[in-house]
Amino acid sequence: MLQVKALANSAAAFAAASYVVCGVLAVVAPDVYFGIARSWIHGMDLSVLFPTGTTATSGSFVLGLVTLTAVAWVAGASLAVLYNWQVARHRPG
Numbered sequence: 001m002l003q004v005k006a007l008a009n010s011a012a013a014f015a016a017a018s019y020v021v022c023g024v025l026a027v028v029a030p031d032v033y034f035g036i037a038r039s040w041i042h043g044m045d046l047s048v049l050f051p052t053g054t055t056a057t058s059g060s061f062v063l064g065l066v067t068l069t070a071v072a073w074v075a076g077a078s079l080a081v082l083y084n085w086q087v088a089r090h091r092p093g
Contacts, residue, residue: 001087002080016069023061033035 026033032045056064 007080008077015072052059
């Protein structure tokens with residue numbers, strides 16, 4: 001059985017750390033950042049969505065950090081609950 005809160009907290013911490021690293025990469029190496037993003041969406045041209053000179057604001061960064069962390073926490077908790085339910089359901093005996 002998985003501890004729901006522990007998995008949810010771990011997922012949220014990982015998502016928050018990944019988001020911060022991604023944000024830093026977008027600022028210090030935007031070409032690398034957009035290259036990675038482009039590879040994740042099968043080569044779609046992102047210049048239409050993000051014209052040259054478009055940057056995120058500190059407010060949008062914080063909003064993204066908070067919402068992604070919250071979604072990751074809910075996903076981690078949901079995964080643990082569903083996993084525990086499946087384990088209990090398929091327990092022999």
